[in-house]
Amino acid sequence: MKTLRKPDEMRAWSLEQKRSGKTIGLVPTMGALHEGHASLMRASARDNDVSVLSIFVNPTQFGPQEDYREYPRTFDADCAMAEQIGMDAVYAPDADAMYPANYVTYVTVERLTEGLCGRTRPIHFRGVATVVAKLFNAVLPDRAYFGQKDAQQCAVVRRMTRDLDFSIEIIEMPIIRQPDGLAMSSRNRYLNANDRTSAVALSESLGKAKALMDAGERAAANVVGCVHRALSGVPGLRVDYVEVVDAEEMTPVERIGGTVLLAAAVFIGKTRLIDNIKYKVPES
């Protein structure tokens, strides 16, 4: 497995693959890999001739008060996992290679980034869209794999890809969960034992809301209320947001119809966790 450190080195490797007619899969990550990432890598390794794992803790998507410095870095373990799954290259640039002196260019995706995580993390999706555009131009993938856990990120990347005429298939893979339902996340490492006990309430609350929708509830406010009730009184837990939005536009809906995203973010102590479910109203 090859390790590449600079955009031009990465691109030279990819152009060589393309010249021999090979398709390229990309799994963009910030490292600290878990089973969710593993599922993306397995899909990429299965569907493409060669696959690239990118590992880059992207400073432009962290706010000044966020966990850029603390974010877990586990490079050797990440590479071992990637190699074992059959990835062909790791693209791990450092911040200076990605954002050289006088860096001034940003990709913004409007409207889809106004609600949900965009409200509490105002520059987050500008950083995401920018770094993904850069990764696309360096890796030149045919397919790129993202996890539904970051559902708003998936919608933003899908729209950016369409709008900027990138010829890349964006593949959104299901959320991978712990046995008790907690969505896999690199940030779960921050949780102490008490936090971990409280954390399960997040996925449980979404499960209760899903049962309500399955029973026919179509008023978004009632579904949101159900999640809030299930989260109230959980030790150390503070709700950031609970929202029902259109699954593509990420804009709030009042009546549940078509496909919607029910998404929530909570703080448990200082750790911010997100989770979501997509709900498609059955055809009547």
Next chain:
Amino acid sequence: MKTLRKPDEMRAWSLEQKRSGKTIGLVPTMGALHEGHASLMRASARDNDVSVLSIFVNPTQFGPQEDYREYPRTFDADCAMAEQIGMDAVYAPDADAMYPANYVTYVTVERLTEGLCGRTRPIHFRGVATVVAKLFNAVLPDRAYFGQKDAQQCAVVRRMTRDLDFSIEIIEMPIIRQPDGLAMSSRNRYLNANDRTSAVALSESLGKAKALMDAGERAAANVVGCVHRALSGVPGLRVDYVEVVDAEEMTPVERIGGTVLLAAAVFIGKTRLIDNIKYKVPES
């Protein structure tokens, strides 16, 4: 010569060229071609295996009070010129193909776009950077050709290309002028006979400033003052800006050193014209 109307059609054509190992040159234009564009096309046709002329009057780079609707459209003549020069394809999408429903993604280049034309045309360079990124992703060029007449645009495109890790060589070609010095521009078509007489003052004023710098003047304010004096009293002419800026960062300089750009914009009646010179201080 092939005409392509949609991003995916364009990309399919380009991928076919690339698969047979051919290099691609791109000349992005808004049509209404003149000798300046012809010089870009000749360079592209000379330096690349195949060359693409794009013609797209890009709505996102025009302000609400600007000349988007009036901008000259001369498609048949443009194609005749391109074919005669030996271009291989014309990419002429319509606005709906470029900006479909729910379009929300923009590329911004900060700092370089604050002064000069960016001051009077606040959304202009966001539109330029966005459409050029889209053209790059559809045409997949190895080299792209721009005219120095739009010097700030050249700097913005160069920086965007570097920052977003596009692997494309940006080639800036010299300004082509009428015999009396007026820089070629599609907007020269707007000038009536009196306007045309006044318009020559713009390039003349820059020539006087160059003579001053050649004589050793290094205070930017004096060079700018020289241009203003040369433009004052010209019938129907109103100055938009005269600035001396760093040739890459587009930020104002007080002392002339290294390479600077002296750039000016004027209104003649309702027509806005721009011109510039680059000045490199001789090594002492």
